[in-house]
């Protein structure tokens with residue numbers, strides 16, 4: 441049997457485990473997808489020595505610290521500064537970022553052709569992946585932060601004009617995530633209109649308070665589930681490619 445998996449600190453009810461194990465069962469692939477909760481990334485070499493994994497995903501808080509254990513990192517993952525998918529190829533560990541494929545798919549679905557400027561809420565790892573995609577698509581953006589040291593602008597500095605001019609708004613913070621489902625990022629929703637496209641990376645719940653308020657103003661919205669599914673499928677394509685190399 442082939443083994444794949446996910447490393448992170450607290451994995452709880454993992455979407456990826458359900459997704460991959462259902463896929464393997466449905467397609468009669470003799471494989472499983474296992475969860476590995478690591479207290480520290482330093483436990484990785486021991487895990488890899490004892491568990492013959494063909495590929496694995498990486499989640500919070502190891503998407504950056506994993507990089508020092510890898511033999512190669514794709515230029516894209518290096519530019520984003522985070523790895524969420526690792527393949528074994530010719531005895532080497534190669535790091536990829538497949539979150540970016542999920543962001544691309546979500547923005548494609550949102551039909552952002554007329555959006556020239558964007559606001560990205562949050563300055564963490566997910567925000568960096570969004571920034572990379574907006575740069576490649578030539579969309580000007582500002583990162584909104586609680587601290588003037590981290591972002592381009594703080595929530596207090598967001599004027600009605602700024603909200604109106606930035607017709608793409610992306611939540612890359614955990615605000616509104618289960619169990620705090622009544623919370624929404626601190627922006628003035630009354631300046632959002634039908635020309636806005638609003639993307640929430642949060643996937644649990646599917647319909648966040650952020651999206652509900654934006655929809656109420658006529659905006660087109662997208663939740664985080666498509667991104668989650670797309671990065672999983674993109675990871676599978678990476679691992680299948682590795683399999684073809686070894687044939």
Ligand SMILES: NC(=O)c1ccc[n+]([C@@H]2O[C@H](COP(=O)([O-])OP(=O)(O)OC[C@H]3O[C@@H](n4cnc5c(N)ncnc54)[C@H](OP(=O)(O)O)[C@@H]3O)[C@@H](O)[C@H]2O)c1
Pocket residue numbers: 500539542561562563564565566567584585586587590591612613614615617641642643664665667668669671
């Ligand atoms: N759908 C998917 O496939 C997918 C993939 C990756 C991540 N995500 C989601 O994206 C979100 C962000 O992920 P991440 O890894 O970047 O998380 P993170 O590093 O923990 O946080 C992202 C940023 O959010 C801001 N933030 C944190 N707590 C906040 C609060 N209480 N109020 C306002 N801002 C706050 C911070 O920016 P400032 O300190 O600068 O304000 C922080 O840097 C999470 O909800 C995660 O589940 C979804």
